[in-house]
Amino acid sequence: MLGSTIINQRQHVGLQKLSALAAVAHSTLGPCKKFKFIQDEATGESTLVSSCLRILDNLDLATCAVSQLVHETVRAHHKGFRTGSGSLLFYAGAWSRAALSCLHQGIPTSHVIAAMIEGMDLCVDVCKRSSISLDALCVSTQKQPTEIPSGSKVTKEKRQVKLSRHFCNTEPESISVPEPGLTDVAHLAEGLSHGCNDAMNLVIQASHVQSKDIQSSVFDVTKVTACVLPGFPEDHAHVCPGCVVLLNAEQASVAHHLKNQPMNVVFISGDLSHSYRHLGFSRPVGIQCVGNQSNMSDLSQEEYWMEKVLGLLLHLDVNLVLVSGLVNKTVIQLCSQHRILVVGKVTFSILKEMAIATGAVLVTYATQLTKHCVGKDIHISIWREFQNHNGMLLTALNINADGNTRFVTAVITSPVHGKLQTLEDRFWSCAYRVHHALKDKAVLPGAGVTELFCIHRLTEKADAENLRNGTCGSNPYLGIVLHLLAGSFMDYIAAVMANSTGVSRVKASTVVNQKLQDVNSISAELSQLVLDSHEDVSPSKVFDNLSVKQESWRKALDLVLLVLQTDAEIITGLDESKDVNRAGLMFL
Template sequence: MALPRKQCSSAVKMCGSATVAQRHHIGLQQLEAIAATTHGFLGPNKRPKFIQNEDARDAMLVSSCSRLLECIELDGSVGQLLLETVQAQQKLFHSGTGVLVFLAGVWGRVALECLNRGITVLDIKTAMRKGLEVCLEVCKQSAVGVEEVSCLKLKDCKPTSALKSVIQDTKMQHMDVKHSQNLRLTLKHSRHFNFHDAQTENTQKALNDVTHIAQAVSHGCDSSMRLVLKACKLQSKNTENAQNRCLDIQKLVTCLIPGRSEEKSCVLHGFVTLLSVEQASVVQRLQGQALNIALVNGDLCEKYRHVGFNRPGNVVHITDHANMSGVSLEERWIEDVLRKLHEFSIDVVLVSGTAGAKLKDRVLGANVLVIEGVKNSVLKDFSTCTSAVPVSYVTQIDENCVGQGVTVSQQRDFSGKNDLVAISIVTASTSLVTAVISSSVSAKLQSLEDQFWSCAHRLHQALTDGKLLHGAGTTELLCIQQLHQSKQTEMENPQEGVVLELMAEAWMDYVSTLMMNSGSVGSKAEAWTAIAHQMRHYKDAISRDADGAGVYDNVTVKSEAWRRALDLVFLVLQSDTEIITGVSEGENVYRELMYL
């Protein structure tokens, strides 16, 4: 992908006495240019992009920074550093990548402007670190508890159409609980009924709280958040600690089914996956029975060796044949596997890796269901619920490794393209649930799955943190206010105020882009005017009229995204500086640079 490169016209003075004439910080310019391509992903009204893969002759609809950066060709170290930073954020939180990339671009522009004004690299880094600390302190002071958010959503905010059905179902269940309590008034002295009623009421209250918190962090993805709430409700039904309102991400999986409308998406109990017609025929013969299960953590093939395995150095490989009769090592291994499966009456094998093609064909005739690519969290859940012990090699299986009490069934209401059939694997005590995500547009499935995981992690993080930040740019406006106030205080270095002012302008750029993407303004100029007007109403706290229109963000996710963005800018700034100045060991300027 060709990236535009802006040119710096003035000489840059940095690192004390080191002066660079007519040199360009290409890395910072590239960072800003790449970040500019993702501005359409900010806010609830995202502008998706179609990415066409000429080699595979297909296309993908992307609506997140992480997917876009993975799909495009990023030449150079700056693009790779940005991609790795975004992937680290995405892997941990599944959200916050949009603000990370945007801030990396605008803060890179701030650093570049500071260099053009003759501010040293050390002063830039010191002032920008102080600016970040000011913003993080704003987050700490302005965060609100999730209980308060739940009460505010209950009193002030009207639910969207997609979430309204979930809230109505919750209210109806609460009425049923009250009705059942009235019918049992004559038994109110029984400690058993009192305990049951209290537990049911606590569970219902927890679900009510989660529903309103989910509405606050849905960020416009109401359909995906509706699935998350249904998953949370299913988990609460199948767990001993039902009154605990936390969503268990580790017991949540997805199954993508193309060719069906998005309205058919739902949440099912257990592990749901797509299988071929041949494998589905095995399910038909096994359903309705209590089955034995084995768990394999790795690949199910003869040549697989676990991580850390070292082959003996003094062994020379001669032939693939075990003897002169022509039986290969793979064939003999398959016979050993089938003998093991038959010996312990194993009906289902879950494999975290891949299975050999020949083995898959042979187990079909033995009525054994082998499922590949199972997440480790799913293996762990089945291990807990069935007492099965995961093994690295199927030949290690003994009677202590086999789990019991598994049932399989076909989901006849769901069928994908290419003759794929949906099946479910369930145990009685599992709280594992699967979100079945469908779409008539195959290119949109990946985007819908990303939305679901983003909603699930935002809700999970909100319940884990116990507090939220006002969204829709409200917290960022407070950061602008605090940066302006910090600039007015006495400073040892007068250039620090210049850097803080530029950081405040970067936040203005972020909020104005957010307002434009949400459709509240038509241009950047109109957005800046609205921001200036709004700032006049901000004193020391957030007013009820400026609470982000009922939108909230995660504290930890936002703070970590800001830190990663600034660290990336400093890393690119240091790399550019070393390239331009040719810093060598022993020079005084070397101590001013950031070490990895």
């Protein structure tokens, strides 16, 4: 798993393993992500991947505690943010190497931890200072020149001209300023595409659909879902209103009978099966249920449960059951016989929004259903029928609810079945970049500019600390650690540049050093003062997410410090009777 990396068994094995495992993230950084084939030696099957999460998903990590910890950390970050996992893993490896370098120089663990935390605080402060508010971006897009036809008059749509940070002129100007519209999200999305232009175009289309009949542009990721259709060319990908799901032949026959007519619907979160229990449920042990019904012995518990569920659905006159989790195949077959369509794996956020739109009550178990849980005014239509790569006939069903809802489905296509997972991941990454930017109401300068600011800040602080030489009670090793952290940011920019342009890492590092010479001019261009003065911020610039970048850094550092502390306890031991051994350790 760790390749040919040599592990020194005597010194901080955990940090060495973390550094070695993080190397898989290098090819996934930047806009030009490279595909990798991962082959299972036991079965000979291979998987096509292009993200660090999918790489980790397909590796055998069961024998290494550090690898499992890395996988859990990356998966947790991906679940919450859907982007930034590659950066997280890269910095975990870079900072583990920085920590190893400190330890080899004899720097105590406590000083390494304190200095790294202080360095992270400096970088977070840099992000806050260099962040660009969306208001500044909107003003910039409004100020783009537009061609005025001859003979037209320039109307006076009034605005406030900001003269400085403290004074405003409220007099109207003789200038036409367009109202914020769909181009706001489009320009923002363009800067956040990070090379995934096709995927981001789907996000922009989804915004257009959601913004229909609405004066200002919107993008609500909770009302967006994705449907993967194999066999079609990639340029057939598009966005359509409603929730599109795939059905098998048995479900399709029921859908054909129910199409284009209003139905009663119920919504179930979790799996629809006899054995499903919600998270945190503990089944009591040592309890035996005894019934006095004579036919109980003839039916198993599962069969009794299915009969009860079917009876409830028939009694409530339900035509459609939407489930967020998996559905027992027997339940699908039994319900289909009674022309009740059951659809599983519906995105929970879509399920929740549809329940609100139809007036239904979301339940965890089918046995909880009552007449108050049934929703109305929902329609289904056959969207498309096609054959998959195995020759099986599949039906794509469009589900839509009446009322003020903006459900949108991104239809993702590819003739290469192995690429579908990657294309869907890229779509969600783009969608959540836009989502986080709108939620943060700010973005960061991208293309390595924010990292250059961090390098500049860390280097300044490190040089100042070296001049102080550890006086006034400061950390005597702070300067050394901060220089190493700055070097990690340089490695990141060089890796992204190498992947994007094809130049060597050495050449990329040289370019980064040249860019650092101009960092003061870059700061002047993108400083908060300039942005507050509403200077032009080109919408064609590359942007990064504020919250995603900060959280990926924080998780990477937490991971490194946890492994560092664990290594220290294994190597030196932990004597609870002596506080001096405990003082420098961080307990999580």
